[in-house]
Amino acid sequence: xxxxxxxxxxxxxxxxxxxxxxxxxxxxxxxxxxxxxxxxxxxxxxxxxxxxxxxxxxxxxxxxxxxxxxxxxxxxxxxxxxxxxxxxxxxxxxxxxxxxxxxxxxxxxxxxxxxxxxxxxxxxxxxxxxxxxxxxxxxxxxxxxxxxxxxxxxxxxxxxxxxxxxxxxxxxxxxxxxxxxxxxxxxxxxxxxxxxxxxxxxxxxxxxxxxxxxxxxxxxxxxxxxxxxxxxxxxxxxxxxxxxxxxxxxxxxxxxxxxxxxxxxxxxxxxxxxxxxxxxxxxxxxxxxxxxxxxxxxxxxxxxxxxxxxxxxxxxxxxxxxxxxxxxxxxxxxxxxxxxxxxxxxxxxxxxxxxxxxxxxxxxxxxxxxxxxxxxxxxxxxxxxxxxxxxxxxxxxxxxxxxxxxxxxxxxx
Ligand code: UDP
Numbered sequence: 001x002x003x004x005x006x007x008x009x010x011x012x013x014x015x016x017x018x019x020x021x022x023x024x025x026x027x028x029x030x031x032x033x034x035x036x037x038x039x040x041x042x043x044x045x046x047x048x049x050x051x052x053x054x055x056x057x058x059x060x061x062x063x064x065x066x067x068x069x070x071x072x073x074x075x076x077x078x079x080x081x082x083x084x085x086x087x088x089x090x091x092x093x094x095x096x097x098x099x100x101x102x103x104x105x106x107x108x109x110x111x112x113x114x115x116x117x118x119x120x121x122x123x124x125x126x127x128x129x130x131x132x133x134x135x136x137x138x139x140x141x142x143x144x145x146x147x148x149x150x151x152x153x154x155x156x157x158x159x160x161x162x163x164x165x166x167x168x169x170x171x172x173x174x175x176x177x178x179x180x181x182x183x184x185x186x187x188x189x190x191x192x193x194x195x196x197x198x199x200x201x202x203x204x205x206x207x208x209x210x211x212x213x214x215x216x217x218x219x220x221x222x223x224x225x226x227x228x229x230x231x232x233x234x235x236x237x238x239x240x241x242x243x244x245x246x247x248x249x250x251x252x253x254x255x256x257x258x259x260x261x262x263x264x265x266x267x268x269x270x271x272x273x274x275x276x277x278x279x280x281x282x283x284x285x286x287x288x289x290x291x292x293x294x295x296x297x298x299x300x301x302x303x304x305x306x307x308x309x310x311x312x313x314x315x316x317x318x319x320x321x322x323x324x325x326x327x328x329x330x331x332x333x334x335x336x337x338x339x340x341x342x343x344x345x346x347x348x349x350x351x352x353x354x355x356x357x358x359x360x361x362x363x364x365x366x367x368x369x370x371x372x373x374x375x376x377x378x379x380x381x382x383x384x385x386x387x388x389x390x391x392x393x394x395x396x397x398x399x400x401x402x403x404x405x406x407x408x409x410x411x412x413x
Contacts, residue, residue, distance in 0.1 A: 002072035010060030031065035044130035048270025090163030206304035219309035253368035337385035
């Protein structure tokens with residue numbers, strides 16, 4: 001069997017307060033036909049990035065609804081993760097080589113993992129390109145059981161054709177595919193069912209739950225951040241698509257007018273992301289010893305509570321992505337009534353209505369300009385912050401996503 005990720009229990013009733021009683025009732029009803037059903041989610045890492053973040057809540061809630069849900073991990077290798085990271089970047093449009101050797105490495109791992117996939121589930125949800133090819137191998141090796149859903153979390157609005165052409169036939173073996181939004185759908189996808197389901201955040205996770213200011217201040221103090229001075233924060237993997245260097249450029253422009261400004265750049269390093277280390281070093285070099293740029297990682301014990309405290313204490317949240325599947329961090333900031341200045345790309349556009357629930361920017365200059373506006377206008381922070389919270393409450397809390405999944409599963413039965 002593939003290794004199983006432990007998941008803590010979650011009580012759906014606890015969500016009545018943040019999400020509303022109607023939403024909880026609707027979800028219970030949608031889950032009724034699935035009592036006792038078995039659902040297996042498979043991805044490649046239990047830590048780092050949005051997918052692992054989502055699954056913890058998703059699995060906990062499914063179990064509370066009487067669904068036997070599990071989360072298991074495929075076993076990769078350094079070479080495999082280098083290839084799948086290239087595939088990820090290529091599917092987001094990067095012009096990078098995709099070689100016969102990479103295909104070999106990829107399929108070798110699929111063949112090694114496939115026999116360990118338990119065949120007794122009713123539904124399989126396969127996340128992203130890393131485990132995507134499992135189904136092809138399973139079909140060659142044994143009778144295919146259950147319904148198979150491929151959940152693509154990445155921004156495939158303009159993929160590198162060579163890489164998409166490699167993966168498309170594997171995708172087309174599935175019963176259903178989930179994209180985050182319509183813009184990411186590709187014409188080569190011909191599966192019985194295509195669904196558009198955006199990710200969501202868990203209002204009760206350690207990352208999003210209410211923290212009293214004293215706790216947040218204690219965290220800031222611990223990391224040497226001054227709570228009396230303005231703070232701009234970007235939380236994201238060290239990855240060129242997240243553009244941390246662009247964020248530093250924007251900060252340097254704003255800093256001329258706001259010399260007190262501090263920039264907090266928080267990034268986790270996941271074991272399936274070999275590029276992360278390299279990019280962390282590049283960011284560190286770009287910082288050029290500026291003490292007001294706080295570059296922090298999970299290795300300095302920046303976990304969910306700390307991220308929560310940084311987001312909550314920020315004057316402005318930045319997510320200057322150049323491509324973005326969704327950007328959970330955007331909803332995380334909005335839920336904390338913050339103005340998020342986000343790249344005008346992918347899933348960020350689902351969350352931020354420019355000037356209403358945040359700001360969308362297309363360049364470093366625009367990013368600097370909007371950060372400056374947010375810093376100088378408390379009224380704007382109040383107005384947009386409140387609208388942002390309500391947008392997330394209505395559209396981007398976990399229960400909605402789970403209901404969408406159940407609707408899709410129902411359509412496959
Ligand atoms: N995250 C974190 N610590 C970090 C970097 C990221 O906890 O140092 C979390 C972040 O709060 C969010 C998730 O990882 O919940 C990233 O998801 P997102 O959709 O923003 O981006 P992805 O990494 O999936 O591209």
